[in-house]
Amino acid sequence: MAAAESSPLTTHVLNTSDGVPGTKMALSLHRLDTKLMIWTMLSVGTTNEDGRCPGLISREAFTPGMYKLRFETGSYWESLGQPSFYPYVEVVFSISDPGKKFHLPLLMSRFSYSTYRGS
Amino acid sequence: MSAFRLQQLKGHILSENKITTMSGSPSPLTTHVLNTAMGVPGSNVSLKLYRQDLSTSVWQLITTGVTNNDGRCPGLITPQLFTSGVYKMHFETAQYWASMGETSFYPYVEIVFTINDPGQKYHIPLLLSRFSYSTYRGS
Secondary structure, eight states, X not given: OOOSSOOSEEEEEEETTTTEEOTXXXXXXXXXXXXXXXXXXXXXXXXXXXXXXXXXXXXXXXXXXXXXXXXXXXXXXXXXXXXXXXXOEEEEEEESOTTSOEEEEEEEETTEEEEEOBO | OOHHHHHHHHHHHSOOEEOOSOXXXXXXXXXXXXXXXXXXXXXXXXXXXXXEOTTTOOEEEEEEXXXXXXXXXXXXXXXXXXXXXXXXXXXXXXHHHXXXXXXXXXXXXXXXXXXXXXXXXXXXXXXXXXXXXXXXXXX
């Protein structure tokens, strides 16, 4: 996990059912290798008490391309003793200008989720 | 060969449901694409339905289709084929925005969901803009 300088890509998981951050959720960031057409895992992490996961990627590693954030939502709801409709959530997005900041929140309940491009 | 390439080849070989006409009994699984940016149905959106093979974990293509003028795609699957398992809906969203001359943040949207009780009806809408989307389990 990249350390000191803040990641140009951030996320925030919110449990909209309970009105709390989605804490201790495992997630991973992947980039598509366009030559081999396979996903390469770049980092793995777990959301903190605020539902965030700092240090997803370093500015240097954040090159233009297709990325995927995978959230282990199924495991999260299971740990709360509740079944959910989605075994996991994957958000695939394109980065053409890696000089900007990208914030990808995930608002989720057991039977719904939404995401948007924030800053 | 890569898993991706293998998937492509399997898609050509295995017979799949290509939706061209309304099917007999209504599909227990339905979708509805809505363009929330413009307040209109998402029509002409290409989509695919997959089921995950229980033993190999490979995604099997079940249906390809295109949403109609109302953003819907009847005939996704028959009650007989709709067994318990993990399914995936793949929506060609960037293609949809590109057809209107617009870029978008997401090259495509995939929604993976678990069906434990195939006797029920499941409605998987996709509310979509160029920089956001949401989905929920409806009926």
